[in-house]
Amino acid sequence: MEFLAVLLILVVGAAVGIWLYIVNQGDAHFQFIVDQRTDFTLAEITKDAATFRTVVPFINNGTQDGTLMDVFPRHFLPYEQFDAVDTDARLTLDSADRNDGYWEAYIVPKNTGGSIILTVKFTAKNGDIAAALKDMVDMPIDIVFQVVARSPWYIDKNRLVMTASEIHKALAAGQQAAAR
Template identity: 35%
Template structure:
């Protein structure tokens, strides 16, 4: 019995030592760290405009500031304008790689190399689109003229040395900027 306890203790000590060594190795070699550069995003542009809807987009650069390669496995846009705040428009979001546009709402995974790989940081340019659809029989110009400022989240699934995990960045959308794009002005509610 005493010999068995010594063996179990030794095995537990070896497992603990291995876990500590692996943790130290990961600390030394680093992890991935994908960051969305929302402060340097492109200006909003109109991709499509009809009498009852419009699609606006902006391009956001993603860089890997970590020490290991990373994969953006999925990315999507989540508009934040609930009907309780304003029900004049319905919003839908879409994200796609600028280098690989798709119409099927599928995001093509993209590898972003580690920091310092090559001359510059490797980048992924992701186009974030928001489709605004007028409701209650309004035209898109009427609906936007009454719309408040809103936000959207750009959410991505990141994988690398760490377990796959979701991260997000919040982007503000001033209603005045969208109204200017469609050629109307905001009115007081």
């Protein structure tokens, strides 16, 4: 009988040890570090449109590798707030710049990261982008991302704000560069 009790204790101890090992393995944990992004810069301007870009770093600070399956921007500029432009926002991996709006799944090892390029294009409804952006307001942009790792997949987001003053500063810098 003592043999069975010792065997049972060993089996339970092994099961608890295996469970603790699995629990301590952890998972991937992604974060887009929006407070470390670059300032928006003017990438291109025409009479009716202006395109701005910023670089946003991200990190997988979890204990396991993870995959960014889908990443996209969601800008918030309702016409009740500002109706002078049509807005298009896209992002791409900095190391694999694409212009088709497609995000290719990207495996990120633990404790590493990378960066994305966020591009925002404003097209003036009246045909004059300089006049349209004169009264621009701050625009929040969510970076929405789907993660696949050890746990079931999940969707998360980090928010940044493209400020009106930042847009005006980028426009002024672009005009000064063009004048040279």
